[in-house]
Amino acid sequence: STELMWVERLPGRKPVSLATLSIPLGVVALAERFGCNAIAAKDMRKIIGIMDRYLAPFDEDNAIGGDVAKGGVQMLGTSGTMTTLGGVYLDLPRYDRSKVDGLEMDFESVIAISARLSAMDCKARAALPCIGRSRADLVAAGCAILNAIHKRWPVKKLCAADRGIREGLLMGLMADDGHHLAKKQ
Numbered sequence: 001s002t003e004l005m006w007v008e009r010l011p012g013r014k015p016v017s018l019a020t021l022s023i024p025l026g027v028v029a030l031a032e033r034f035g036c037n038a039i040a041a042k043d044m045r046k047i048i049g050i051m052d053r054y055l056a057p058f059d060e061d062n063a064i065g066g067d068v069a070k071g072g073v074q075m076l077g078t079s080g081t082m083t084t085l086g087g088v089y090l091d092l093p094r095y096d097r098s099k100v101d102g103l104e105m106d107f108e109s110v111i112a113i114s115a116r117l118s119a120m121d122c123k124a125r126a127a128l129p130c131i132g133r134s135r136a137d138l139v140a141a142g143c144a145i146l147n148a149i150h151k152r153w154p155v156k157k158l159c160a161a162d163r164g165i166r167e168g169l170l171m172g173l174m175a176d177d178g179h180h181l182a183k184k185q
Contacts, residue, residue, distance in 0.1 A: 001026045002051070002145055006062050009074075019062050023054040027081065027141040034144075036137035037121040044118065044144055051148035059152060068153045075153065078161045080135075081142025086160035087130030088113050095130045101162035107150060110158050114143035 002023040009015045034043050059065050067073050077085075086100035089109060117125060118140045126136035146158075 004055075004058065004149075006058075006064060019058065021054065021058045023051065025050065025054075025145075027138040027145065030141035030144060031138050034141065036140065039118045039140050039144060044147065047141075047144040048148040048151055051145060052152055055148065055152045064153060068155055071156075073153065073155055074159060075149075075155045075157070076159045076161055077146070078163070081139055081146060082158070082160040083162045084131055084135055084139050084142070085110055085113055085117075085146075085158075086162075088117070088128065092130050097162045100160055103160045105158050105160065107154070107156055107158055111147065111150065114147060118143050 002025060004021040004023070005017055006019040006021075007015045008018050030047060034047065039047070064073065083095070083097075083100050086103045086105065087095045089105050090099055090103070092099060117128075117131075120140075122136045125131050125139060126133045131139055
């Protein structure tokens with residue numbers, strides 16, 4: 001599945017989840033349906049159309065497009081495709097969580113990288129050091145999902161997070177319960 005959260009962040013206050021969307025299609029389902037090799041332009045358009053059928057009502061219900069147009073939206077992507085794109089964006093010789101977590105990328109570059117990766121076959125993607133065999137069959141589908149999200153909400157930047165939603169929720173619950181985590185030195 002693909003999970004989206006619309007979150008409000010105000011200075012001096014905790015972020016508040018305003019709405020969530022769970023799309024029953026994720027990288028695995030799309031990779032199984034469209035294959036792991038290069039995604040043809042017609043298939044990319046088809047995936048974007050499929051995803052947008054879920055995104056459009058969420059956008060309308062939450063007026064996200066208006067906030068994007070005003071420049072008031074930050075897009076954050078967690079794990080999987082986002083961190084893979086971050087590693088490729090930085091041209092890392094191997095994936096390094098400390099360099100990718102929190103990385104802000106301009107979306108123009110992200111779309112160019114997505115197009116390049118989506119045009120490769122699985123073997124070529126597997127040869128890239130930040131992808132490898134374990135992600136080569138899934139990353140093109142992830143790029144297609146990201147393209148659909150960006151087409152709906154054309155923000156200028158994308159921030160990659162490698163801590164994941166579950167880890168963030170767990171840390172938030174622990175903090176609410178009085179547990180304070182030591183910061184990295």
